[in-house]
Amino acid sequence: MNYLVIVIGAILVNNIVLMQFLGICPFLGVSKRLSTAVGMAGAVAFVMVLATIVTYLIQVFILDAFGLAFLQTIAFILVIASLVQLVEIILKKVSPALYQALGIFLPLITTNCAILGVAILTIQKEFNLVEGVIFAVSNAIGFGLALLLFAGIREHLDLQSVPKGLKGTPIALITAGILAMAFMGFSGLV
Amino acid sequence: MNQWKNFSKGFIKENPVFVLLLGMCPTLGVTSSAINGLGMGLATTFVLLMSNIVVSLIKSQIPDKVRIPSFIVIIAAFVTVVQLVMQAYVPELYKSLGLFIPLIVVNCIVLGRAEAFASKNNLVTAAVDGLGIGLGFTFALVLLGGIRELLGSGKLFDIIIYSENYVTLLFVLAPGAFIVLGYLIAIINRIKKD
Amino acid sequence: MAKRESTFINMVLTLFVVTFVAAAALGFVYDLTKDAIEAAKMKAQSEAIEKVLPEYDELGESFKIALSASEDSIEVFPAYSGDKLVGLAVKTFTNKGFSGFISVMAGIDNSGNLFGYEVLEHAETPGLGSKMNDWFRNTGKPAQNVIGKNPQSHRFEVTKDGGDIDAITASTITSRAFLDALTRAFEAYNNTNQQLETKKTSL
Numbered sequence: 001m002n003y004l005v006i007v008i009g010a011i012l013v014n015n016i017v018l019m020q021f022l023g024i025c026p027f028l029g030v031s032k033r034l035s036t037a038v039g040m041a042g043a044v045a046f047v048m049v050l051a052t053i054v055t056y057l058i059q060v061f062i063l064d065a066f067g068l069a070f071l072q073t074i075a076f077i078l079v080i081a082s083l084v085q086l087v088e089i090i091l092k093k094v095s096p097a098l099y100q101a102l103g104i105f106l107p108l109i110t111t112n113c114a115i116l117g118v119a120i121l122t123i124q125k126e127f128n129l130v131e132g133v134i135f136a137v138s139n140a141i142g143f144g145l146a147l148l149l150f151a152g153i154r155e156h157l158d159l160q161s162v163p164k165g166l167k168g169t170p171i172a173l174i175t176a177g178i179l180a181m182a183f184m185g186f187s188g189l190v
Numbered sequence: 191m192n193q194w195k196n197f198s199k200g201f202i203k204e205n206p207v208f209v210l211l212l213g214m215c216p217t218l219g220v221t222s223s224a225i226n227g228l229g230m231g232l233a234t235t236f237v238l239l240m241s242n243i244v245v246s247l248i249k250s251q252i253p254d255k256v257r258i259p260s261f262i263v264i265i266a267a268f269v270t271v272v273q274l275v276m277q278a279y280v281p282e283l284y285k286s287l288g289l290f291i292p293l294i295v296v297n298c299i300v301l302g303r304a305e306a307f308a309s310k311n312n313l314v315t316a317a318v319d320g321l322g323i324g325l326g327f328t329f330a331l332v333l334l335g336g337i338r339e340l341l342g343s344g345k346l347f348d349i350i351i352y353s354e355n356y357v358t359l360l361f362v363l364a365p366g367a368f369i370v371l372g373y374l375i376a377i378i379n380r381i382k383k384d
Numbered sequence: 385m386a387k388r389e390s391t392f393i394n395m396v397l398t399l400f401v402v403t404f405v406a407a408a409a410l411g412f413v414y415d416l417t418k419d420a421i422e423a424a425k426m427k428a429q430s431e432a433i434e435k436v437l438p439e440y441d442e443l444g445e446s447f448k449i450a451l452s453a454s455e456d457s458i459e460v461f462p463a464y465s466g467d468k469l470v471g472l473a474v475k476t477f478t479n480k481g482f483s484g485f486i487s488v489m490a491g492i493d494n495s496g497n498l499f500g501y502e503v504l505e506h507a508e509t510p511g512l513g514s515k516m517n518d519w520f521r522n523t524g525k526p527a528q529n530v531i532g533k534n535p536q537s538h539r540f541e542v543t544k545d546g547g548d549i550d551a552i553t554a555s556t557i558t559s560r561a562f563l564d565a566l567t568r569a570f571e572a573y574n575n576t577n578q579q580l581e582t583k584k585t586s587l
Contacts, residue, residue, distance in 0.1 A: 251398070252398055252402075253389060253390040253391070253394045253395050253398055254390050255390040255395055256390070256395040256398055256399050259399060260398060260399060260402045263399075263402050263403050263406050264402065264406065266406070267406035267407075267409060267410055270410050270413075271410070271413050274410075274413055274414055274417040274421070275413075275417060277417070277421045277424070278417040278420035278421045278424055279420060279424070281421075281424040281425070281428060285505075359512075363509070
């Protein structure tokens with residue numbers, strides 16, 4: 001499949017957060033401040049790409065080879081959980097400040113549906129390894145894009161006068177909806 | 191804790207979607223119709239109930255440092271059971287829910303309850319909690335799915351309520367999910383205050 | 385209750401046991417459901433074939449036809465009433481949908497016309513592209529109806545591209561892809577004639 005179509009498709013047309021609804025929890029939880037959003041986007045990107053590669057290899061060389069396709073869910077989530085542990089250990093050593101800033105959200109990357117989602121989608125769409133990596137990188141960029149856009153908006157939103165009932169999560173969700181509407185405009189691209 | 195209170199807290203007071211703000215991905219992703227919401231809710235309830243039970247049973251045997259990975263494996267196993275059973279007996283629903291069925295394993299609700307509740311309570315309490323939270327989740331999904339389906343396609347549970355010519359398509363598309371959920375949370379917050 | 389100590393050996397052992405038990409239990413469930421899953425797939429397929437062809441008694445052995453333009457091959461199901469070939473059900477597909485893959489079961493009868501179709505799988509936009517299952521069989525609107533037509537009598541492309549079929553409003557990409565799938569079905573049908581001459585009865 002045309003690489004450009006994969007890239008544009010993943011970042012804009014079928015944006016992982018705003019169109020496919022994957023990765024919402026961190027999207028809502030971490031997007032309050034631009035700086036933490038950047039750190040989170042980076043960590044997710046790293047785990048997403050690595051996880052897609054490893055799960056792809058496992059699917060082809062172990063699960064499919066031995067007819068164990070039904071163990072996909074268990075195998076994939078174990079890979080992701082281990083990778084997140086790895087990232088935690090590395091981050092603690094390399095950048096303790098970022099490690100502190102991300103706090104509880106770091107182990108929560110394991111339950112980020114976006115990562116498991118991208119891993120499974122790569123197999124479902126029958127990409128080969130190269131296409132899979134491109135797909136993962138593009139989705140990571142798409143996730144980061146949505147996260148940063150949203151964080152920027154929310155920092156402004158905090159300074160506005162929002163009706164009391166809508167303060168906090170409700171207005172955030174409605175704003176995300178409008179952002180999703182904007183992204184729907186990309187559908188003519190591919 | 192009074193088991194009735196334990197069960198009913200999942201519906202309003204500690205509703206996982208509207209109050210705890212967990213499990214957002216499937217909530218937004220599968221609620222384009224009430225049936226899909228119902229199917230996903232029940233599938234998740236099954237996983238919640240079974241994993242809560244198993245975790246509560248073996249909690250004393252699991253060393254502290256590996257408890258999260260162990261819980262994850264247990265949850266993943268039950269999710270796979272759901273996948274296989276649905277594929278075999280309700281293939282249409284299985285196709286509609288698609289990617290979100292295996293994603294139950296990363297539904298923060300399930301891991302969250304196992305970690306915060308089942309690993310610290312006895313079997314009955316954990317099971318009742320799983321059931322209550324699961325059904326509360328189902329309630330939220332059916333509500334959201336019903337509203338979106340009614341406004342966006344003129345149908346409810348696949349029964350045509352009004353003509354397709356008057357629908358607001360936005361509601362069954364991505365933006366509609368975010369917007370309806372936002373308003374629902376605002377409304378539930380108001381109800382809780384009273 | 386006192387938990388087990390988090391020694392390295394305990395941790396590894398626990399994880400191993402938990403995973404092993406889980407995998408074994410799953411293998412058991414998989415065995416139980418394997419046949420039901422296969423049966424469900426077959427049932428969905430034969431139901432689709434029944435919808436797109438005139439009445440038949442039995443299905444002959446299905447076979448695959450390679451398409452010239454791409455590396456794809458398409459599965460063809462001949463349907464017989466007694467010894468007479470009633471028509472061919474072609475399980476066609478395209479990857480050019482708005483969201484990628486669309487698969488359609490197309491039924492082509494003895495006169496070489498499209499008798500019926502059934503969209504099997506797609507991920508097109510609900511309310512827009514997803515209307516394709518009903519849009520192209522609208523008998524009240526002959527310009528968008530594909531039933532009873534074939535690529536020789538009508539150009540199977542959207543009017544925007546110079547063809548004879550009206551696309552779904554605001555869903556040109558999906559419509560193009562759908563018609564592409566049908567065109568491929570007819571190509572497979574035409575290539576089948578040679579194969580069938582050596583089998584039961586020719587068309």
